[in-house]
Amino acid sequence: MPEGHTIHRAARKHAELLGGAAVSAESPQGRFTDGAREIDGQVLQRVDAHGKHLLYRFPDDLTLHVHLGLFGRFLTHRGAPPEPRGAIRLRLSGPDGTIDLRGPTACELMDPPEVEALLARLGPDPLRADADPERAWNRISRSTRPIGALVMDQSVLAGVGNVYRAEALLVQGIHPERPGREVTPAEFDALWGTLTRMLQDGVRAGRIITVSAEDAGMPRSRIPRGERTYVYRQSTCRRCGGPVRDWQMDGRRAWACPTCQS
Numbered sequence: 001m002p003e004g005h006t007i008h009r010a011a012r013k014h015a016e017l018l019g020g021a022a023v024s025a026e027s028p029q030g031r032f033t034d035g036a037r038e039i040d041g042q043v044l045q046r047v048d049a050h051g052k053h054l055l056y057r058f059p060d061d062l063t064l065h066v067h068l069g070l071f072g073r074f075l076t077h078r079g080a081p082p083e084p085r086g087a088i089r090l091r092l093s094g095p096d097g098t099i100d101l102r103g104p105t106a107c108e109l110m111d112p113p114e115v116e117a118l119l120a121r122l123g124p125d126p127l128r129a130d131a132d133p134e135r136a137w138n139r140i141s142r143s144t145r146p147i148g149a150l151v152m153d154q155s156v157l158a159g160v161g162n163v164y165r166a167e168a169l170l171v172q173g174i175h176p177e178r179p180g181r182e183v184t185p186a187e188f189d190a191l192w193g194t195l196t197r198m199l200q201d202g203v204r205a206g207r208i209i210t211v212s213a214e215d216a217g218m219p220r221s222r223i224p225r226g227e228r229t230y231v232y233r234q235s236t237c238r239r240c241g242g243p244v245r246d247w248q249m250d251g252r253r254a255w256a257c258p259t260c261q262s
Ligand SMILES: [Zn+2]
Pocket: 237, 238, 239, 240, 241, 242, 257, 258, 259, 260, 261
């Protein structure tokens, strides 16, 4: 599943490619024919990312909501697009290019109350300038659930996935199994700061590199694939060299270093 940085990058790219002009919309696969018809010929005003959700805004409060889920993906074509092949749910085209959307969990039109309800269900997104970390803290500080589960719960904090969970908790020395209410306010502030920095970094780089140049002993751009995380998919901790433990947490694999994290 893509993490928030991928979604924010898509929002920027799509706004740049199709924004400010009338788009043509079609559903080559046929599963979004009515929705595509409503968008067709409308001007794309902007694209917002909230956690893992994308909102494409058109005039008259018309909003297209997309959530990629586990299997969804976008393909961008500059210039004239190829003939549609396979299960393309939605094809959006403008003067400069085309975006194909395949296999999303959600691709639907929303009216303003539906958009409001969606945003109310989501926790603050560290990548958004208007994010209010207090909302996440209110949930975390009262919860007996493990902090590792809380940071990936999109209603607590939006946009954080499995890699950033493992890495930000390692950097802050917080064990994923620690109950939310045992995280101190200072630890939460530092964790929010680390998540924000890591996600912003991911938006810039287009890939996840959480290990610092200092810890890697080389510029971050040169860190080989497979060595770019401290504990995620590692067998030894890239900070202390000790063994990394992994286990299932709410159906997703979690990683932690028992030496660095408590
Ligand atoms: Zn360690």
